Amino acid sequence: MTDDWHCGPLHVVALTANQEDGDHGRLLKYRNVNGNWKRWAMPMQMLAGDGVEVLGVLMAEGLAIDRKRKARLLDYINAQSPRDRLRAATMTGWHGGAFVLPDEVIGADDIWYQATERTAPYGTAGTLDGWRDAVAARAVGNPLLTLGLSAAFAGVLLERLNIDGAGLHLFGDSSTGKTSILAASISVWGGPSFRRTWRTTSNGLEGAAKMHTGTLLALDEVGEVNPRDLYEAAYALCNGHGKTRANVRGEARQVSRWRVFVLSTGEVTISSRMAAGGYEAKAGQSLRLLDVPVAGVCGAWDNLHGFPTGGGLSDAIRDGAARHYGHAGRAFVRALIGEVADDDDLSTRLQTIVGGFGAADGQESRAARIFGLCALAGELATQAGIVPWEIGQAAQAALDCFKRWREHRGTDGRNAEDAAILRAVADFIDKHGDSRFSSLDDHEAQAVRDRAGYWKDSGSGRLYLFTPSGLRDATRGYDFGRVLDALDKAGAISGRDAGRRSKKVRVAAKGSVSLYFIDPEKLGGER
Incomplete structure (x- = not known):
């Protein structure tokens, strides 16, 4: 009898499974060609086929393997049944009282990260003190x-506060410091490779959100995304779940879920990018990814910290973020586990912060909650000594940026959906006022192609008398009753019959028809 060499030292040290008794796996311990011992929680489903994925991971990690005996190695792993049992975590983020990252579990020693898909490049370099000096101190x-650094911490709070997700989009001209803010935020969790771009599909964005769950999804250059993909992803990224898809048998697969804070940048707003593809941003989308204009004294900067130009400060921040990263996010999690109060206290503190924003309505309150979440995260990081800020800096920054968002929103105090409906009607009049309308007093019944209505001059100006089909065409995508409510609330309906919002009018060659009398001066905006 002779011994055959199959591979370097390899042990199956524990069985793994999630808390629902699924996602079974094996925790492998092995020594690579450099003499280093490593561990990997291998999902058992990777052995369902020829096992080439298992061999690929082990070889990539440096385990020496006899290629002629690959099958025997897989049989060995499959046959082992050690006594120890560990919990398997297939996603990053909170698992009970522990926080899981691909390379570290904070707060527990009986959980291992186990995934069949690619993972986000979490990692560390430099020191926390170096990061404070080179990055965080320059936020003063x-x-x-x-706000950007606070947002990087905010993803950790989502599950603790039962929030599905949230996001901010920084927009402004090129070379104003947006990407430098993104690089600084990324450095809370990883190095430059942690940054992702918008240049992907809606399916790719769902996969990215799942990889970053519990932390930060940083997306650069919204101008690179297809408007259709952006339209589909705007809800999903912050709602925390993907599409329902079918398997090969036509059955519904398990829907992907995540909780992630999205920080995005671009030269245009989210709604502008959608509009480039012919998509009208809905209020729900604009209230999930909030557009924040970059408007400092020098681009994104109000304090240059001794640098002669904003570009010099941007370069210094990016350089610091590339040398020192990954420590702050982990320190924040440890502070939450070990020192900071319970979830009820966090919720109370968030409500107090949001209450100070002075939101005018439910939609502003929803936006205020996102800014308030960032404020809370930044204040907790300050309290824990992770960032060298004075108490109140994060909260004041969030309030300042909330005011910028509200000013840019430009709804004149209206509900965002009301403002969008009024804008749609105004745009329709601007575009078709001379081609799809004719004078109501034209008794020769001028022929108009695709008629949307008529116009009538009054003492206060010209009114547009929409047919029901014309008004529906102008506000396509909105419920018609909702359209009439918005117009009525704005005082844009200038004539009506009792108990109705339309008015019966006699039209040459058509008899009596119902028309909606719309005053364009009441639609708001610059005309």
Whole structure:
């Protein structure tokens, strides 16, 4: 009898499974060619086929393997049944009282990260002190950078506060510091490779959100995404779940889920990018990814910290973020586990912060909650000594940026959906006022192609008398009753019969028809 060599030292040290008794796996311990011992929680489903994925991972990690005996190695792993049992975590983020990252579990020693898909490049370099000096300290006097760093911590709070997700989009001209703020935020969790771009499909964005669950999804350059993919993803990214898809048998697969804070940048707003593809942004989309204009004294910066130009400060921040990263996010989690109060206290603190924003309506309150979440995260990081800020800096920065968002929103105090409906009607009049309308007093019944209505001059100006089909065409995508409510609330309906919002009018060659009398001066905006 002779011994055959199959591979370097390899042990199956524990069985793994999630808390629902699924996702079974094996925890492998092995020594690679450099003499280093490594561990990997291998999902058992990777042995369902020829096992080439298992061999690929082991070889990539440096385990020496005899290629002629690959099948025997897989049989060995499959046959082992050690006594120890560990919990398997297939996603990052909170698992009970522990927080899981691909390379570290904080708060427990009986959980292992086990995934069949690619993972986000979490990692560490440099030191936390170096990061404080090179990155976080430069947020003093710079509200946008303070907000960005606070947003990087905010993803950890989502599950603790039962929030599905949230997001901010920083927009402004090129070379104003947006990407530098993104690089600084990324450095809370990883290095430059942690940054992702919008240049992907809606399915790719769902996969990215799942990889970053519990932390930060940083997306650069919204101008690179297809407007259709952006339209589909705007809800999903912050709602925390993907599409329902079918398997090969036509049955519904398990829907992907995540909780992630999205921080995005671009030269245009989210709604503008959608509009480039002919998609009208809905209020729900614009209230999930909030557009925050970059408007500092020098681009994104109000305090240059001794640098002669904003570009010099941007370069210094990006350089610091590339040398020191990954420590702050882990320190924040440890502070939450070990020192900071329970979830009820976190919820109370968030409500107190949001209450100070002075939101005018339910939609502003929803936006205020996102800014308030960032404020809370930043204040907790300050309290834990992770960032070298004064108490109140993060909260004030969030409030300042909330005011910028509200000013840019430009709804004149209206509900965002009301404002969008009024804008749609105004745009329709601007575009078709001379081609799809004719004078109501034209008794020769001028022929109009695709008629949307008529016009009538009054003492206060010209009114547009929409047919029901014309008004529906102008506000396509909105419930018609909702359209009439918005117009009525704005005072744009200038004539009506008792108990109705339309008015019966006699039209040459058509007899009596119902028309909606719309005053364009009441639609708001610059005309």
